[in-house]
Structures are given as C-alpha cells and as structure tokens.
Amino acid sequence: MEPSPYGGVGGKIRRRPASRAAATPYERPPAAAAAEAEDAYPPQGGGGGGGWVSRLVDPASRLIAGGAARLFSTVFRKRLDPAPAPAPPKSTPPGEPVVPVRSHLGRLVLAPAVRAR
Amino acid sequence: MADRAPPPPPPPAGIDSRSGFCAATRIFHSTRAPGDLPPESLPMTAAAYAFSLLSSSTLPGRPALVDAATGIAISYPSFLAAVRSLAGGLWCSLGLRPGDVALVVAPSRLEVPVLDFALMSIGAVVSPANPVSTPEEYAHQVALSRPVVAFAAPEVAAKLPEHVRCVVIGSDEYGRLAASDGRRAAAPAAVAVKQSDTAAVLYSSGTTGRVKAVAITHRNLIALMSLHADNREKVAREAAEAGEEPPPPAVTLLPIPLFHVFGFMMVLRSVSMGETSVLMERFDFIAALRAIERYRVTLLPAAPPVLVAMVKYEEARRRDLSSLLVIGIGGAPLGREVAEQFASVFPNVELVQGYGLTESSGAVAATVGPEESKAYGSVGKLGSHLQAKIVDPSTGYVGDDEATAATVDSEGWLKTGDLCYFNEDGFLYIVDRLKELIKYKGYQVPPAELEHILQSHPGIADAAVIPYPDEEAGELPMAFIVRQPGSNITKEQVMDYVAKQVAPYKKVRRVAFVTAIPKSPAGKILRRELVQQALSMGASKL
Numbered sequence: 001m002e003p004s005p006y007g008g009v010g011g012k013i014r015r016r017p018a019s020r021a022a023a024t025p026y027e028r029p030p031a032a033a034a035a036e037a038e039d040a041y042p043p044q045g046g047g048g049g050g051g052w053v054s055r056l057v058d059p060a061s062r063l064i065a066g067g068a069a070r071l072f073s074t075v076f077r078k079r080l081d082p083a084p085a086p087a088p089p090k091s092t093p094p095g096e097p098v099v100p101v102r103s104h105l106g107r108l109v110l111a112p113a114v115r116a117r
Numbered sequence: 118m119a120d121r122a123p124p125p126p127p128p129p130a131g132i133d134s135r136s137g138f139c140a141a142t143r144i145f146h147s148t149r150a151p152g153d154l155p156p157e158s159l160p161m162t163a164a165a166y167a168f169s170l171l172s173s174s175t176l177p178g179r180p181a182l183v184d185a186a187t188g189i190a191i192s193y194p195s196f197l198a199a200v201r202s203l204a205g206g207l208w209c210s211l212g213l214r215p216g217d218v219a220l221v222v223a224p225s226r227l228e229v230p231v232l233d234f235a236l237m238s239i240g241a242v243v244s245p246a247n248p249v250s251t252p253e254e255y256a257h258q259v260a261l262s263r264p265v266v267a268f269a270a271p272e273v274a275a276k277l278p279e280h281v282r283c284v285v286i287g288s289d290e291y292g293r294l295a296a297s298d299g300r301r302a303a304a305p306a307a308v309a310v311k312q313s314d315t316a317a318v319l320y321s322s323g324t325t326g327r328v329k330a331v332a333i334t335h336r337n338l339i340a341l342m343s344l345h346a347d348n349r350e351k352v353a354r355e356a357a358e359a360g361e362e363p364p365p366p367a368v369t370l371l372p373i374p375l376f377h378v379f380g381f382m383m384v385l386r387s388v389s390m391g392e393t394s395v396l397m398e399r400f401d402f403i404a405a406l407r408a409i410e411r412y413r414v415t416l417l418p419a420a421p422p423v424l425v426a427m428v429k430y431e432e433a434r435r436r437d438l439s440s441l442l443v444i445g446i447g448g449a450p451l452g453r454e455v456a457e458q459f460a461s462v463f464p465n466v467e468l469v470q471g472y473g474l475t476e477s478s479g480a481v482a483a484t485v486g487p488e489e490s491k492a493y494g495s496v497g498k499l500g501s502h503l504q505a506k507i508v509d510p511s512t513g514y515v516g517d518d519e520a521t522a523a524t525v526d527s528e529g530w531l532k533t534g535d536l537c538y539f540n541e542d543g544f545l546y547i548v549d550r551l552k553e554l555i556k557y558k559g560y561q562v563p564p565a566e567l568e569h570i571l572q573s574h575p576g577i578a579d580a581a582v583i584p585y586p587d588e589e590a591g592e593l594p595m596a597f598i599v600r601q602p603g604s605n606i607t608k609e610q611v612m613d614y615v616a617k618q619v620a621p622y623k624k625v626r627r628v629a630f631v632t633a634i635p636k637s638p639a640g641k642i643l644r645r646e647l648v649q650q651a652l653s654m655g656a657s658k659l
Contacts, residue, residue, distance in 0.1 A: 109508050110504070
C-alpha cells in the first residue's frame with residue numbers, strides 16, 4: 001500500500017485534489033524542490049499532491065490545501081476523462097494499485113505493446 | 118472512461134484502468150483500444166497499406182498534394198498514376214530491388230512524396246536526408262546506410278559522395294524514369310516484402326551531436342497509419358454522439374520538412390486518409406500564414422514557438438485564419454500560459470499535443486479529441502501500439518553521452534533521452550531532454566520550464582535557456598531573449614520576471630538579447646549554437 005499523498009497526516013483522504021486537472025509538469029511544492037536537492041528522484045509514493053493550490057501554501061498546510069481543493073472542485077466542471085459529463089466520476093476501486101505520479105519522474109522507456117492473440 | 122462503442126476489453130487484473138499502470142511490472146500500458154492491423158504474416162508495404170485505406174472508397178476529388186509557393190496541385194488519380202509509373206521505372210530501368218537503399222535529398226517538393234511512395238511500393242528503402250547538410254555529413258550518412266542510389270535536388274547533387282550513383286530530380290534521366298511508357302513492364306504487383314522489412318532509414322539527433330541512422334519497418338508505418346485512422350473514427354464517433362458534424366477531411370500545411378520523421382509520417386498519413394497536404398520548401402512564418410489563408414488549411418503541425426509567434430505577430434491577426442481547426446504540437450512541451458494566450462486569441466483552434474521519436478517512427482503519445490487536448494503541458498496518452506516504463510535516469514548519466522542517447526536494450530526496450538512522468542489519468546508529460554538539463558549546484562533545471570515562463574511575457578517575442586558553464590555552480594541558466602518589437606525590457610527585468618515564479622535554484626542568472634533563436638527545421642531550439650555563442654561572448658568580455 002502506497003502512502004497517502006498527504007503522508008504523515010492521520011485519517012484517509014480518498015478524493016484526489018480537483019486541481020489535478022490544472023497541473024502542469026513544472027508546478028511542484030517547495031518541499032518537492034527542496035527534496036530534489038537531497039535526492040533528485042525521491043522514492044515512489046512520496047511527493048504528489050501538486051497543483052496550483054500548493055503554490056499558495058507551505059508544506060505544513062497541505063491538509064488544508066487538500067480541503068480547500070474540495071471547496072473549489074465545483075469550479076472544475078470539465079473533466080479530462082472523455083466519458084460523458086453526466087456520468088458520476090469513478091474513484092479508484094479498492095485494491096487497484098495506486099499510480100505513482102510526478103514523484104515518479106525519470107527516463108521514458110518504450111517497447112511495442114504485447115497484443116493478446 | 119473509454120469509448121462507449123465498441124468498449125475495449127477490461128484491462129487485466131492489476132492494471133489501473135485510468136492510467137494503464139501495472140504495479141507488479143511497473144509498466145504503463147496504453148488505455149487506447151488496440152488498432153485494427155493487417156496480420157503480420159501478410160506481405161505488405163507501407164505504400165500498399167496506405168493505398169488500401171485510400172481505395173476503401175472512391176478516390177477523393179480534392180488534391181493529394183499542393184505546392185504552397187506555386188499553388189501547383191496533384192490530384193489523387195495523378196498521384197497514384199505517377200507513383201505507379203515511377204515504381205516501374207525504378208524497378209525496370211534502375212534495377213532497384215527490395216532492400217536497396219535510396220538516399221532522397223531534396224527540399225519538400227511535389228516530386229518527393231511520389232518518389233517516397235514509389236520506392237516503398239517496390240520494397241526499396243527510402244532514406245531522406247537534409248538538403249542543407251555538408252558534404253562531410255552526407256559522407257557520414259552514406260557510410261551508415263550504404264545507398265545504392267541517391268535522388269537529389271539539382272542544388273544538392275554536387276555535395277554527395279562521388280561513389281554514389283546520383284539521379285538529379287527534375288533531370289531528363291529522372292523524367293525518363295518517371296514517364297509512363299506503355300512499352301515498359303510495370304513493377305510486379307506482389308513484390309515479396311515482409312511487414313518487418315525496413316521501409317525507411319532516417320537520420321536522428323541532429324540537434325544533439327553526430328547523426329545516427331534509424332531503421333523504420335513497414336510494420337511501424339502501417340501501425341501509425343492505422344492509429345491515425347482509428348483516431349479519426351474516434352473523433353467522428355464522438356461528434357456523432359454529440360449531434361455534431363464530423364470534422365472535414367484535413368488540409369494539412371507541412372512546414373516540417375519531409376526528411377524529418379514527422380514530415381515523412383504526415384504525408385503518409387495524409388495520403389492514406391485521402392486528405393490534402395500543402396508542402397512548404399522551408400518554414401517561413403509569413404509564408405505559412407499566407408498559405409493557411411490561401412488554401413484554407415485546417416491542420417497545422419507546429420512546435421510551440423510557432424504558437425508564440427501567432428499570438429505576438431500582428432500579421433497573424435490580419436490574416437483570415439478561420440479555416441484553421443487544429444494545431445498539432447510536437448517538438449517541445451507546450452506551457453499552459455502560452456496555450457491559454459493562444460486560446461484567447463484563437464478560441465476556435467484546438468491544440469492537439471503529441472510526442473514522437475524517430476526511433477519509434479513518430480507518434481508515441483497524443484491527445485485525441487477536444488477533452489484530452491485540455492491537458493495542457495501533456496503530450497497525451499500512450500498510443501495503442503506501445504507500452505512504457507519510467508526508469509531512474511541517473512544510471513550511466515553523467516558524462517556518458519551514449520547513455521543519454523536513445524538506444525534499445527537487450528529486451529527490446531527503447532530508452533528515450535527524455536525526462537518524463539505519467540499522471541493518474543495516463544497523460545504523459547515531457548519535462549525535458551536529459552541531455553539538456555542544466556546542472557546547477559547539484560540541482561537539475563529544465564530549460565523548457567524557464568522558456569515557458571519567458572515566452573509568457575508580453576515584451577518577449579521568443580526565448581531560449583541554455584546551461585552556461587560556471588566554476589562554482591557547475592552550470593548557470595542563461596536566457597537568450599528576442600524582444601517584442603517596441604519592447605524595452607531589460608536584463609534585470611527578465612531575471613526578476615523569472616525569479617518571481619520559480620524556486621531560487623532555477624533563477625535565470627545571465628541574459629543576452631539576440632535578434633533570433635536558432636532552430637532546427639522541425640522548430641527545435643539549437644541549444645549548442647547558443648552555448649557556443651555564449652562562450653564566445655564571455656571570451657570577448659575578458
């Protein structure tokens with residue numbers, strides 16, 4: 001089980017920050033930048049939770065940022081998911097692996113897809 | 118999440134359905150439905166596949182190719198007839214056979230796609246090369262690919278090695294090859310060419326060192342044409358579900374040269390889909406605007422700097438660019454600020470981001486449809502023909518150019534030279550080329566990030582950031598700035614503008630003002646030239 005994006009904070013925050021949709025590759029919290037000095041490629045599961053909200057708060061307040069994002073989530077009416085708008089958003093079913101996101105920065109390696117016959 | 122009809126099969130257990138990530142293997146799989154490909158055992162060239170897609174309906178009435186400068190157009194019937202005639206000439210008069218390599222050295226003229234298709238149709242290997250290379254570069258390329266013949270534009274022929282037989286495009290000899298001659302037998306209809314045979318040899322890494330030859334198979338090209346056909350069907354299906362008309366067949370302006378993998382691939386795609394390609398011999402921004410207006414271009418492949426220019430040049434606003442529906446962005450990451458500026462000036466143009474490599478024959482990832490295009494900064498989702506991993510880039514990284522170049526390991530994984538990540542929805546983000554990261558006091562600074570910030574400044578027309586050597590820090594980020602006409606922005610203002618938006622270690626430390634940023638024909642910044650420029654500036658100050 002990967003640690004929560006808000007590692008160290010008690011309780012379970014299931015909903016992903018709505019600001020995810022607005023994130024660009026270059027918006028990262030100061031903590032991630034500082035961590036980059038010690039280890040340019042932190043272990044998987046660390047970091048994450050980036051987005052514009054993180055630029056406004058310091059790391060200690062990330063729980064608040066997570067909560068604040070929930071208040072703003074209604075602003076992001078458009079979703080990246082190509083599914084029709086009326087469909088309810090699907091959360092990751094329990095048991096499905098947690099995807100490492102921007103903490104998993106590295107060299108891209110490609111291979112032809114293995115196609116089932 | 119996926120298309121409603123037909124739904125792709127559910128992903129195997131352990132694979133996240135949104136991102137395609139498999140935790141057990143750490144592999145990202147494509148979330149696209151697999152493409153409809155011909156059986157691998159069926160002998161088929163890329164040209165034959167393109168023509169088979171084309172003839173699934175009557176030939177289009179619109180032109181296949183248009184020369185942007187002259188307006189000369191080639192219809193589909195004429196294109197097919199010309200390819201057939203030339204293929205016969207290559208086979209019978211020149212004696213080319215499957216596997217023979219033919220160097221093609223010419224600007225993007227109408228003869229080139231005909232020649233490329235004719236060569237591929239008989240199983241010969243097309244090897245496009247840059248017409249502005251030096252004789253030494255051609256000698257190197259010839260040593261790599263060992264062509265049996267070169268087809269060269271008149272102005273280039275003298276630069277080719279003497280030992281390679283050369284047919285000058287447009288010469289009488291070429292005309293005789295291309296002429297339809299009733300007395301000459303046509304090339305055999307079913308040349309024994311396997312899909313796994315080499316269709317093309319392209320030259321890669323022109324911006325980061327000595328070129329290397331990259332072989333591309335017919336299967337590679339067939340998979341890509343199939344991918345684009347699938348994407349078009351997806352977009353048409355979504356339009357139908359929304360009660361809208363599907364997009365019209367594209368009129369594509371090709372500012373990207375045909376020797377570049379994207380230009381080469383775009384013509385193949387355009388012909389296979391029965392669309393129109395408008396060719397430019399060399400990129401000129403004003404000429405591109407004129408061509409969009411004149412030919413009612415709907416699709417423009419471009420690097421992000423072209424978008425910056427479209428927002429900032431007055432000329433772009435004076436032209437009628439209302440035909441433009443899509444800009445396909447490649448060659449560099451697209452920053453959100455630039456994308457949003459562009460959307461405010463051109464609200465009806467969809468920005469479709471993509472990422473490809475010569476080594477993978479072009480498309481690796483792309484955004485398909487309006488919703489996916491809103492993932493600013495992302496190059497889109499992984500193509501159905503690929504799987505991907507993100508690995509530690511530091512192994513063998515420092516001082517080892519081979520390790521940063523794209524290479525294929527023993528298990529068949531292509532190691533790109535790009536620093537990347539996937540987000541939770543399976544969108545791929547390119548942070549920068551590993552080779553171009555600036556190493557400041559142990560930190561790694563992506564120049565592309567700083568360039569995005571600089572390009573968002575209204576007083577800056579164009580910008581590039583390079584590593585400047587420094588004894589204490591290792592490398593410093595240095596900015597080259599092209600001022601907007603009328604702008605008086607100073608070095609201090611440039612540095613302050615960036616400093617407000619980034620962590621301290623990423624700040625721009627030096628600024629130089631220039632009249633233009635050197636770029637490759639594909640629109641990529643030629644950082645090595647700027648580094649040399651910076652070093653000579655530094656020397657002159659001492």
